[in-house]
Structures are given as structure tokens and as C-alpha cells.
Amino acid sequence: MTSRARRRATPREVATRVLAWYAEHARPLPWRDGATPYEVLVSEVMLQQTQVATVLRYFRRFLDRFPDVRSLAEASDDELLGLWAGLGYYRRALNLRAAAQAIVRHFNGTIPRDLAALRALPGLGDYTARAVLLFAFDLPEVPIDANLERVLARLLGEDRPIKSREARARLEGFVRELFRFGPPQTLVHALMDHGALICTARSPRCDACSLRPLCAAAREGRVHELPVKNGRTQVQHEHEWRTVLLDKAGRTLIWRRQQHRRWGGLWEFLRVDARDNGPDSGGAEDAVVAALQEKGLCARFLLAGKPIRYQVTRFRITAVPWLGKWISGHPIGLPDDEHTEAAWVEVATINRWPMSTPQRRIANWLGRVLPTIEATSP
Ligand code: SF4
Structure with missing residues (x-):
């Protein structure tokens, strides 16, 4: 019991290890350090349901044509959808323009720093609104994407359905604890990259993982069982x-x-x-x-x-x-x-x-x- 308790993932140790790993392995993504709130907003909408590698092919081209909220608000259907063609889920493009129009109309072109105001914009769900607050304004919000779900469920041995209220409350609470031991934005980026590069869905690289000594799933041989989905959708x-x-x-x-x-x-x-x-x-x-x-x-x-x-x-x-x-x-x-x-x-x-x-x-x-x-x- 004593040794088990010692090996539990404490927020301090997780933060220290994941930040050290991130310092060497961070993905150089153009919507991170130094990005404007508008660039963060565009990237987060593009990243909905879409792989980072795909978004990288579209992001700069889109910003070259629509460099700010006002230019996007005035975009024509044809030009907007033409630049989005291939990214999929095209409603996102139309919603993004509608969000830009609302930002011009109600916030004089400045992206609001408020969860309720962001969530009221077309196409911005809870995750995207929180991601914008954290990544654009450095506010300590907790956006939990599929990478965070996977890393944290395995690390903590969370075996309730990952979308359940209980599991999410535990994950969010743990991330908030992490925030006491490092910059929130960097910590979330670090966990996301760790999920994308090390703790992947199909082939997690536990042997190369700096969190392994703390990881409940690795310790208990349940890596491929976690996270628990709510049930598969029938194709x-x-x-x-x-x-x-x-x-x-x-x-x-x-x-x-x-x-x-x-x-x-x-x-x-x-x-x-x-x-x-x-x-x-x-x-x-x-x-x-x-x-x-x-x-x-x-x-x-x-x-x-x-x-x-x-x-x-x-x-x-x-x-x-x-x-x-x-x-x-x-x-x-x-x-x-x-x-x-x-x-x-x-x-x-x-x-x-x-x-x-x-x-x-x-x-x-x-x-x-x-x-x-x-x-x-x-
Ligand atoms: S030890 Fe394996 S399962 Fe645990 S966090 Fe690392 S990569 Fe993921």
C-alpha cells in the first residue's frame, strides 16, 4: 500500500516531468507562441475533428487571405469555402465567418475574453471557447481534448466512461491541480503533445514515456483498455x-x-x-x-x-x-x-x-x- 501510494501520479511530479519533456519535444505549431487571439480562434475551429497535419496545410493560406476578424467577416461564400475545401466539415467555415461578424457587431472586432460570450458565438462549443481563453489570453481554463482524455485516463487509471460527468470532473480537477505547478497554457500544450507523440491511441510508447513511473494504466497492464469509451457508434x-x-x-x-x-x-x-x-x-x-x-x-x-x-x-x-x-x-x-x-x-x-x-x-x-x-x- 505504501509503495503504491508513493507511485501515485501527484500533480507536482506530473507537471515537472511533462514540462521537462515538453521543453525538448514541443511541436512547433504556428498557432502557439506569439499567435494573436484571432489566429488561435481560427486554428481551434480548424482543429475541430481534424488532424494537426491537415490543418497545417490550410492555416497560413487562410490567414494570408483573411488576416483579421474584419476581413473574415466580409468573406464571400465562394472564397471562404474555396479556401476551406478539403478540410471537411464545411459548416465550420460558415460558422467561423458568422462568429467573426458577431465579434465585429458586438465587440468592435475584438475577441471577447469571456466564456459565456465566446460560447454564444456560432460554432464555438465548450471546448473551443475554453481553448481560446487559455491559448489566446492565458486564462486558466481547462479544455480537455482527446489527447488529454487519453493521457490523463491512463495516468490516473480512470476507468469510468471518459465522457461521463464523474470522469470529466476528475480529469478537470487534476488539470487545475497541475496549474499550481506550472504555466497553464504550457502544461496543456505539453499534455496535448504528449498524447499526440508518446501516449498515442494505438501504439503508446510507454518505454519512452517520462510519466511511466507514475502511470496507473502501465502499472496495472490496462493501457489498451483506457480510456473507456461510452460505446461505439454503429457504422x-x-x-x-x-x-x-x-x-x-x-x-x-x-x-x-x-x-x-x-x-x-x-x-x-x-x-x-x-x-x-x-x-x-x-x-x-x-x-x-x-x-x-x-x-x-x-x-x-x-x-x-x-x-x-x-x-x-x-x-x-x-x-x-x-x-x-x-x-x-x-x-x-x-x-x-x-x-x-x-x-x-x-x-x-x-x-x-x-x-x-x-x-x-x-x-x-x-x-x-x-x-x-x-x-x-x-
Ligand atoms: S506510460 Fe504509457 S500509458 Fe502511461 S502515460 Fe506513458 S505512454 Fe501513456
Whole structure:
């Protein structure tokens, strides 16, 4: 009992060890030391559901175009979504602009240093608001991300579901204790980096870990059991066709998504549900032609592309591009629940239209097959 108590993770010892490790191994991220509150805000929104390595490819380019709150508040849909294309979860971009507009309107362009005011901004949940207060203003808030959850659950041997109120209260209380022994901002960055580089989800490097002598999970052989999730989300499989129409002038028809929908404001090829007739079935042509007729369009099937697979939240989607020759008609019933408008665009210029990554892959496929279609067309 005595030796066990001695090896428990005390806040002082954890802070000392993790700060020493961080002094040598900190990741040089552009939204850390010396970043403005605006840069911190942009980075935190980009980092929601997105890997650091991905955000690094977008962060500077975004700031070059929108260097401050006011320029972002005035951004057009197309430019904003164009710069965000590929980062995913596009609603974040629209919310970030709405937050910038609210900051201009209510706070004269200055990001507020207040939890309630930050949480009231579009797209800022509890975690992001706390992260902004800590990283932008050095206020002792506790943002607990997946890295902190993992490191602390293992270190403390916390085996209640990690999202439960009890587990979170324990983790937050422990971090607040740590704050007595080092700068809050540096401590949280250190724990985040430790979770990203050493105490990783799949391959924790316990042998190289300076916290190992204090770690309950390593001591008890439970590293891979912690943290305890609340239960796995069931993955759902979906099949769809994406209708790629070509007119006589070599243009293709794309549709703009409603703002309140996933990928709001972006352009796409019209989706036809393939739940009843999987993309490989012979029912594809009839189902797609009928769906197009409902939209006021008459078309003839030319060829199908290879399936494109992608995942969005819990949906694993298989999309098959259905290439057809436009015969007659124009989109009717717009705007509807899904789309605001449709546009015929030159295939050669399609990359200028903001699209999600899966739709961009279909557009690229179209660019590749178009010369063969043109060569064989009567
Ligand atoms: S000893 Fe292993 S499980 Fe414990 S904190 Fe270090 S890397 Fe994580």
C-alpha cells in the first residue's frame, strides 16, 4: 500500500516531468507562441475533428487571405469555402465567418475574453471557447481534448466512461491541480503533445514515456483498455449514384447545397439514392433517369465510373458516378430542401467551384474521361 501510494501520479511530479519533456519535444505549431487571439480562434475551429497535419496545410493560406476578424467577416461564400475545401466539415467555415461578424457587431472586432460570450458565438462549443481563453489570453481554463482524455485516463487509471460527468470532473480537477505547478497554457500544450507523440491511441510508447513511473494504466497492464469509451457508434453503409450530365457544349450540371445541409454552400453532382438498387445492379439506369425526370431533365446513359468510397461521420458511403448525355429540360423546383440553385459549368473550369473532396474526385474523373467521350461521340 505504501509503495503504491508513493507511485501515485501527484500533480507536482506530473507537471515537472511533462514540462521537462515538453521543453525538448514541443511541436512547433504556428498557432502557439506569439499567435494573436484571432489566429488561435481560427486554428481551434480548424482543429475541430481534424488532424494537426491537415490543418497545417490550410492555416497560413487562410490567414494570408483573411488576416483579421474584419476581413473574415466580409468573406464571400465562394472564397471562404474555396479556401476551406478539403478540410471537411464545411459548416465550420460558415460558422467561423458568422462568429467573426458577431465579434465585429458586438465587440468592435475584438475577441471577447469571456466564456459565456465566446460560447454564444456560432460554432464555438465548450471546448473551443475554453481553448481560446487559455491559448489566446492565458486564462486558466481547462479544455480537455482527446489527447488529454487519453493521457490523463491512463495516468490516473480512470476507468469510468471518459465522457461521463464523474470522469470529466476528475480529469478537470487534476488539470487545475497541475496549474499550481506550472504555466497553464504550457502544461496543456505539453499534455496535448504528449498524447499526440508518446501516449498515442494505438501504439503508446510507454518505454519512452517520462510519466511511466507514475502511470496507473502501465502499472496495472490496462493501457489498451483506457480510456473507456461510452460505446461505439454503429457504422452505416450507404450507396448512391452521382449524376454527371454533359450538354452539347461540353458543360456539366452542378448543384449548390442548402446552407443548413452537410457541406452547405458547396457544389455537387446530383445524388440519387441507391438503397434499393445498389450501384452494381441493373436498376441503376432506370432509377437515375427517373430521378432526373423528376428534376425536369431528360438524359441518356453513357457510362459509369468506378465507385468512390468515403466516410462522413458514421456513414461509409460508396458513390458511383453516372455519366449521361443531356437531351432536354432544365432543373425545376429550385430552391428545394436540398439545393439552392443549379448551374451548367465548363468542365475545364470546374476546379474553380467550391466542392467537397469526394465531389472533387468525381470532377477529376470527369476531366479524365471527357476526351474519350468526345472522341467517340457522333
Ligand atoms: S506510460 Fe504509457 S500509458 Fe502511461 S502515460 Fe506513458 S505512454 Fe501513456
